Amino acid sequence: MDKVTCTHCGTNNPEKNKYCSNCGYELPKIAVEKIDNQDEQLKSKKNISAKKFLGFVFGIIAFGLCYFAVQQLFFKAPQVDKEIMKIANEINKTCPIMIDSETRLDNAISLPGNKLQYFYTLINYGKASIDTLEMRNRLEPIITNFVKTNPQMKFLRDHETTINYYYKDKEGLFLLLISVTPEKYH
Numbered sequence: 001m002d003k004v005t006c007t008h009c010g011t012n013n014p015e016k017n018k019y020c021s022n023c024g025y026e027l028p029k030i031a032v033e034k035i036d037n038q039d040e041q042l043k044s045k046k047n048i049s050a051k052k053f054l055g056f057v058f059g060i061i062a063f064g065l066c067y068f069a070v071q072q073l074f075f076k077a078p079q080v081d082k083e084i085m086k087i088a089n090e091i092n093k094t095c096p097i098m099i100d101s102e103t104r105l106d107n108a109i110s111l112p113g114n115k116l117q118y119f120y121t122l123i124n125y126g127k128a129s130i131d132t133l134e135m136r137n138r139l140e141p142i143i144t145n146f147v148k149t150n151p152q153m154k155f156l157r158d159h160e161t162t163i164n165y166y167y168k169d170k171e172g173l174f175l176l177l178i179s180v181t182p183e184k185y186h
Contacts, residue, residue: 002015003015004017004027004028006022006025006027007028008020008025009023011023013027080114081114083159084110085110087116087155088107088110092107092108095107099120102122102123103121105118105120106120106121113162115161115164116163117163117166118163119168120165120167121167121168122168122169124170125169127171127173130175136176139165143178144180144184147163147185157186160182160186161182162181162182163179164177164179
């Protein structure tokens with residue numbers, strides 16, 4: 001229980017007294033002090049609520065930034081993959097195109113993990129009439145040398161891109177895949 005000090009004689013009196021028990025002087029009213037004290041407590045609670053609210057807002061912002069960072073790091077294609085996609089799109093603008101009298105470039109795609117893949121069709125040959133081992137032995141050194149020396153392949157070489165050459169026959173059946181990895185052209 002609070003005490004009220006008499007402003008006349010300095011005696012501490014119980015809060016419920018209206019007059020000093022020592023001198024009889026009228027005691028100051030503490031209701032105003034209580035209201036002021038209650039106002040300060042209310043303001044303090046409002047400040048705590050405001051702090052909680054700000055903490056909540058900053059928490060949401062922090063979560064959003066973390067979410068964005070995770071999206072950028074783990075779920076977005078790296079910049080090199082985006083450039084390879086652009087290269088494939090440019091190639092596809094001219095496809096299908098005949099490379100020679102037997103070979104048609106159908107399209108190109110960017111694959112995850114820094115890879116570019118070309119799709120070719122041998123338009124006059126079926127799978128049964130082709131020796132794929134001999135075809136590989138003939139084409140692989142030519143393709144590897146092309147990747148090593150062609151100025152248009154510089155970006156891909158500089159970024160250690162794996163370049164795949166996928167061949168199919170006139171019916172669309174798979175023949176072989178020649179993969180030129182960075183180890184082969186460096």
